[in-house]
Amino acid sequence: MKKAIFLILLFSFIFLQTGKSIRETPTLPMNLSVISFYSIEISDKLAEGILFTNLTGSELNVQYPLLAGSFDNNATFNYNKTNQKTEYWVYVSGNMLVDICQGAKYNLCSNLTCVGPGNYEIYISNVTWNSSKINDAQNPSLLNSIPMVLGFDNNNKITQIQPGEYVYLRYWLDVPPNFPPYNYSTIYQVQAVPSGGTCV
Numbered sequence: 001m002k003k004a005i006f007l008i009l010l011f012s013f014i015f016l017q018t019g020k021s022i023r024e025t026p027t028l029p030m031n032l033s034v035i036s037f038y039s040i041e042i043s044d045k046l047a048e049g050i051l052f053t054n055l056t057g058s059e060l061n062v063q064y065p066l067l068a069g070s071f072d073n074n075a076t077f078n079y080n081k082t083n084q085k086t087e088y089w090v091y092v093s094g095n096m097l098v099d100i101c102q103g104a105k106y107n108l109c110s111n112l113t114c115v116g117p118g119n120y121e122i123y124i125s126n127v128t129w130n131s132s133k134i135n136d137a138q139n140p141s142l143l144n145s146i147p148m149v150l151g152f153d154n155n156n157k158i159t160q161i162q163p164g165e166y167v168y169l170r171y172w173l174d175v176p177p178n179f180p181p182y183n184y185s186t187i188y189q190v191q192a193v194p195s196g197g198t199c200v
Contacts, residue, residue, distance in 0.1 A: 038094030038163070040192045045077045045087035050127075050188055052076070052173045069177035072142060078170045084137035088169040090190060092161045098192045099159045100167060101152040101199030102129070105189060108173075110182040122184055124148045126174045131158050135168040142172055152191055152199035160195055 057064035058074035061081050066073050077087035092098055106114045108122040128145035146156045148171075158167050191199045 036094070036096040036194075038092065038096050038098050038192060038194070040098070040100070040190070041091045041093070042190060043087055043089045043091075046089065046169070046190075050075045050088070050171050052171075065181065066173070066175050068175050068179040068181075071174045073173045073175065075171040075173075078172075079137065085135045086140065086168050086170050088171070089135070090167045090169070090192075092163055092165055092167070092192065094163050096163070097195035098161050099157040099195050099197060099199075100161060100190065100192050101154060101157050102169075102188070102190045103149045103152045105187040106150070108184040108186050110180075110184055112185055120180055120182060120184070122176060122179065124150055124186065126176065127171060128173075129169060129171045132168050133165060135166070140168055140170045142170070145170075145172060152189070154198055157199070161192075 051063040052066060052073045053063045053076045054066055054070070054073060057076060058079060059081060061076050063076050075088065079085070080087055090100055092100075104124045104127070106112075107124045108127070109119055110121075111119040114121055125147040127148040128142075129148060130140040130142065130145040132139040132141070146153075149156075161167055193199055
């Protein structure tokens with residue numbers, strides 16, 4: 001019987017002490033002013049990755065193997081089969097102008113990180129890209145396409161993109177002659193920075 005009373009008193013003491021601590025917690029102000037902000041959204045197809053295909057595959061939006069020594073191979077959704085528009089895009093939101101950089105983490109390699117025995121490498125500069133604010137069968141165009149780089153391409157940023165604007169993208173790949181028939185891959189990356197800033 002004494003044991004039961006002691007536990008009840010102990011519980012009551014802890015409860016009262018905890019309650020007292022809560023009542024004595026000071027309240028302090030917190031303030032925040034947001035001056036400018038931005039964000040980007042990428043299309044579902046770009047989020048899936050840039051998959052290259054042969055001529056038949058580009059007409060069907062299906063990835064098929066490429067031949068060594070073939071040029072200007074389209075990404076699978078460069079030209080949607082129903083409307084010839086690209087399905088690769090970046091949308092900008094916020095309240096400020098931004099620049100967009102893109103690039104790859106590695107060359108296109110038969111081993112993902114380009115290391116290990118038996119690795120074959122296709123230089124990332126064999127991938128070219130172009131951008132446009134117009135999305136139709138002619139834009140973005142293969143004409144004047146830009147080689148992809150490792151890291152982020154600060155020299156070829158897509159500049160002065162306003163909130164509410166889309167940037168449309170297309171990608172092409174040249175496969176060097178005499179490359180063995182493997183799957184080659186890398187990691188694509190895209191980044192937005194305030195206009196005039198540097199991608200890292």
